[in-house]
Amino acid sequence: MRNMDEDNITRAVIGMHASSGNPRLRVLMTSLVQHLHAFAREVELTEDEWFRGIQFLTQVGHITTATRQEFILLSDTLGLSTLVTALNNKKPQGCTEATVFGPFHVEDSPRVELGGDVANGAQGEPCFVSGTVVDPDGRSVPHAELQVWQADAAGNYDVQYGADEPHRARATLNADERGAFYFKSIRAESYPIPHDGPVGQMLEALGRHPWRPAHLHFMVTAPGFERLITHVFRNGDQYLDSDAVFGVRSSLIADWDEHPPGHAPDGTVSAVPFYTLNFRFVLNPASAAAAPAGRKKTVAVG
Amino acid sequence: MRNMDEDNITRAVIGMHASSGNPRLRVLMTSLVQHLHAFAREVELTEDEWFRGIQFLTQVGHITTATRQEFILLSDTLGLSTLVTALNNKKPQGCTEATVFGPFHVEDSPRVELGGDVANGAQGEPCFVSGTVVDPDGRSVPHAELQVWQADAAGNYDVQYGADEPHRARATLNADERGAFYFKSIRAESYPIPHDGPVGQMLEALGRHPWRPAHLHFMVTAPGFERLITHVFRNGDQYLDSDAVFGVRSSLIADWDEHPPGHAPDGTVSAVPFYTLNFRFVLNPASAAAAPAGRKKTVAVG
Numbered sequence: 001m002r003n004m005d006e007d008n009i010t011r012a013v014i015g016m017h018a019s020s021g022n023p024r025l026r027v028l029m030t031s032l033v034q035h036l037h038a039f040a041r042e043v044e045l046t047e048d049e050w051f052r053g054i055q056f057l058t059q060v061g062h063i064t065t066a067t068r069q070e071f072i073l074l075s076d077t078l079g080l081s082t083l084v085t086a087l088n089n090k091k092p093q094g095c096t097e098a099t100v101f102g103p104f105h106v107e108d109s110p111r112v113e114l115g116g117d118v119a120n121g122a123q124g125e126p127c128f129v130s131g132t133v134v135d136p137d138g139r140s141v142p143h144a145e146l147q148v149w150q151a152d153a154a155g156n157y158d159v160q161y162g163a164d165e166p167h168r169a170r171a172t173l174n175a176d177e178r179g180a181f182y183f184k185s186i187r188a189e190s191y192p193i194p195h196d197g198p199v200g201q202m203l204e205a206l207g208r209h210p211w212r213p214a215h216l217h218f219m220v221t222a223p224g225f226e227r228l229i230t231h232v233f234r235n236g237d238q239y240l241d242s243d244a245v246f247g248v249r250s251s252l253i254a255d256w257d258e259h260p261p262g263h264a265p266d267g268t269v270s271a272v273p274f275y276t277l278n279f280r281f282v283l284n285p286a287s288a289a290a291a292p293a294g295r296k297k298t299v300a301v302g
Numbered sequence: 303m304r305n306m307d308e309d310n311i312t313r314a315v316i317g318m319h320a321s322s323g324n325p326r327l328r329v330l331m332t333s334l335v336q337h338l339h340a341f342a343r344e345v346e347l348t349e350d351e352w353f354r355g356i357q358f359l360t361q362v363g364h365i366t367t368a369t370r371q372e373f374i375l376l377s378d379t380l381g382l383s384t385l386v387t388a389l390n391n392k393k394p395q396g397c398t399e400a401t402v403f404g405p406f407h408v409e410d411s412p413r414v415e416l417g418g419d420v421a422n423g424a425q426g427e428p429c430f431v432s433g434t435v436v437d438p439d440g441r442s443v444p445h446a447e448l449q450v451w452q453a454d455a456a457g458n459y460d461v462q463y464g465a466d467e468p469h470r471a472r473a474t475l476n477a478d479e480r481g482a483f484y485f486k487s488i489r490a491e492s493y494p495i496p497h498d499g500p501v502g503q504m505l506e507a508l509g510r511h512p513w514r515p516a517h518l519h520f521m522v523t524a525p526g527f528e529r530l531i532t533h534v535f536r537n538g539d540q541y542l543d544s545d546a547v548f549g550v551r552s553s554l555i556a557d558w559d560e561h562p563p564g565h566a567p568d569g570t571v572s573a574v575p576f577y578t579l580n581f582r583f584v585l586n587p588a589s590a591a592a593a594p595a596g597r598k599k600t601v602a603v604g
């Protein structure tokens with residue numbers, strides 16, 4: 001293995017991986033190296049451009065913390081996240097579609113009772129959310145667990161205010177025995193993804209805006225069903241057709257209905273206008289989950 | 303741009319870049335997105351694997367500092383650095399070949415006089431290096447500047463001992479008016495690239511060793527000539543055919559001659575055995591530099 005040039009280097013690298021004991025890792029690395037090299041050859045990558053790429057990835061790594069995941073933003077804005085979501089969530093017609101996970105999910109968000117306040121002080125216009133969790137035949141899925149998270153009126157998730165801040169506009173709750181759920185929160189607003197870092201610079205250089213249409217994130221789980229990670233988008237949002245992370249699906253757009261001050265769904269009287277949103281989640285039974293060979297495997301590097 | 307799936311996402315992302323004012327950036331990003339997506343589709347990348355990739359890149363970013371460049375190690379070990387070197391350094395027959403830059407170069411290394419001590423206290427067996435810098439017709443290149451850097455007997459570069467350590471086994475010097483250069487240093491030894499981080503874990507998972515054959519790094523510059531970034535490799539090294547970064551070229555292998563204690567080339571008497579190395583660098587005139595369209599351009603992201 002000497003005298004590598006642009007024609008023989010790819011085969012040489014792949015050949016070095018032949019002794020890997022992990023067949024799936026070998027498949028992944030063979031394809032990755034081929035495409036990485038094909039990219040460099042196709043664009044005739046210069047040494048300056050290569051170094052600019054090294055610097056860019058270094059900046060992405062250095063801005064990434066426990067509460068800011070710039071590599072996920074990079075994957076999201078290059079459409080990789082949506083592609084991986086599409087590859088892994090082929091559901092039968094009628095099931096609620098999945099969309100991108102995003103970088104703002106937090107494990108172990110606070111539990112609230114049905115009807116409880118998810119906002120926990122987050123600023124925004126009041127919004128009462130309700131819905132049901134059902135199977136493809138319309139039968140209720142009792143006690144399904146829902147995790148919900150969203151940005152506030154300023155366009156920030158709680159974690160963007162600092163790791164020590166209390167959780168706001170983020171909670172875990174369970175539907176009742178009929179699969180029904182309801183809670184109080186704030187109205188979702190469109191917001192820019194964090195764009196004060198290298199991914200923001202990249203979007204600007206590409207002439208792209210960083211905005212996402214208003215949405216609520218949901219992760220819905222129940223025994224016997226595939227886990228559903230999705231959004232509900234707000235109808236009428238100006239960014240529904242130019243989502244910076246390519247996540248919008250028509251079936252996930254719902255109306256946020258505006259109501260004047262008065263009697264609210266939770267039995268209180270609201271002194272300000274409020275909104276209501278209703279959505280039905282249709283879960284895919286786990287047995288029906290499409291899992292072709294090669295999918296659903298975990299790869300361990302090291 | 304709604305309802306993105308594995309078939310339409312790639313075109314949608316590329317379409318978003320159509321308004322970029324930087325045509326070269328558009329070329330780069332179009333190719334990058336196509337190959338990144340083709341990789342994910344080809345291997346049917348799972349969500350777990352995607353997340354493991356995000357974690358891996360995060361680890362690479364977090365271990366990277368001013369003196370440890372794990373992204374360059376990653377590029378080197380995946381053969382990308384050698385590919386980019388090959389694409390950008392097509393020289394006429396007879397010119398000294400280039401090889402990978404590596405992550406251990408430092409700007410403004412200490413100046414030494416011709417014949418001076420480059421080791422500056424670095425541990426290793428004494429080695430006297432000499433040679434000439436010439437053009438393709440064998441005419442001397444007067445006063446060519448040479449930067450040299452190498453690992454010590456323990457296999458470490460000075461910067462690996464800490465950013466505040468004095469520079470050792472690293473210097474800048476100028477050839478004389480006949481293009482001749484000579485200096486004292488230590489014998490180069492084979493060494494493993496830093497492998498206590500994510501790239502080391504990757505190599506281990508792939509069944510690959512992290513070793514590089516013994517070498518001296520050189521960067522040679524002179525007005526009117528292409529900058530030459532290369533190594534001189536030590537003949538007989540056991541890793542010449544399995545360099546972890548694919549950098550070995552037959553034309554760059556030279557003999558390190560062993561001598562018993564006695565009169566050394568610098569006029570002193572050595573009480574211990576010492577080595578000598580002689581190498582001739584043939585620079586490529588700048589006017590002859592192959593620079594096809596698309597090469598040598600700098601891309602600005604942000």
